[in-house]
Amino acid sequence: MSGLAKRIIPCLDILGGRVVKGVNFKNLVDSGDPAELARRYEAEGADEIALLDISATLEDRKTALETVRRVRLAVSIPLSVGGGIRTVDDGERLLNAGADRVSVNSAAVRNPEILSLLAERFGVQCVIAAIDAKSVTAPQIADGKGGRVWEVMIDAGKTATGLDAVAWASACANRGAGEILLTSIDRDGTGTGYDCALLEAVAKAAGIPVIASGGASRPEHFLEGLIAGAQAVLAAGVFHRHERTIEEIKGYLKKNGMEVRL
């Protein structure tokens, strides 16, 4: 028995001190002030706030630290921050600015050691391995198991790694990640629902909590993600555009037998 609630996590992509949102990591549109939006989401019942720093320049990175500080002061729920973390020092700067957890994506593929270093220093609960996965049809990855296969993509989806996402998730868990943030690149920004087959495969293999990301727009999508094995469901556009409120999604989940914090 667990009294643990399933979490809803709105994600704020931040750039230059503003929230932005694109489709398939492209075509960015301004979606508001991060601290204001985070506060609104907490009031609506968000269980956690995720910030993704999509800066490409050093100047913007500094702005992002300031954004983390502002959001931390605005909300009293957990705050995870990802984007551009290459070293333990990068992680520490974000934690000092007010992040409770940091998520590492490309750097973990290039240097898996960073996961263990962060875990040793700050504890496994602080370390999220963010995995962007893309469905591959050709047998680019020889897993020998058949069925659907997903490849790990890095550098905001631009670089293929040849890594099998399911195997990589389990390697991340072994190295010290406390949670997997799993984004389907195929579904991200499309509103067609999470890639549940991917979620199920990763949740089974990883043995640590998995956050579903990419594609949710309707209440059923959130429910499907949780049924597939996610402990938490993340979404961005659907909340930023006021299509659905977190309260509404939680009501739907509760009605369908999921434990949520209301």
Next chain:
Amino acid sequence: MEARTKTLAIAATGTANLASVLALCARTGVEALITTDPAVVAEAEYAPLPGVGAFGPAMANLRTCGMDMALKARWLQGKPLMGICLGMQMMCQESEEAPGVPGLGFIPLRVQKFRGSLPLPQLGWNSIVPGNGSILESGWAYFANSFRVAEMPATAQAEFSAAKPGRFVGSQAQYGETFAASIEFFPEGSALPTLLLCQFHPELSGNWGEALFRRWMGLGLSSAQQRQEKAR
């Protein structure tokens, strides 16, 4: 209205993420000070011991800067002391996470890894079942832990009561098994606990956590709560 600002000293031990605790203090109008000076911690009105990271290195940090003695002095003198997450665990006897490393030992209980097959760490909001006399209210608290105290304060009470008059109470939650969400020590005749050990993070537990923090510090309702009360 408060007569004056309450002051609180946070022991900086190198591993803990203090920004969230500071943000909570800012929201509640409490003057918070981060310090590496054990004397400041020993003398402060209130002292929370936050903690993230691993038991072994965190205990070593406490001992290196002499903070263990300051915390012990507070405990023995009955000055308000709070342990958060790993901070709670460090006030116990020892932990499975670091066999052979003694904890502060205020609570004669062992910290162990969660039993059962649920994913670890426990990450997220769990439902609190307040024990009789607990300062906690029922509601949701945010947890991020793989280790926990399973025994209930009744056990500790028997071993402890000879040394100090008062009583232990606690609150529980479920994660594959029943575990201690809080352990609180109320000296005889006191309405507030001098020791409040939280396995969860009050600083990350929304309005519920803020209300608990305010009660522990003997502060009134927050302005948000006052609005809520009025609306009822």
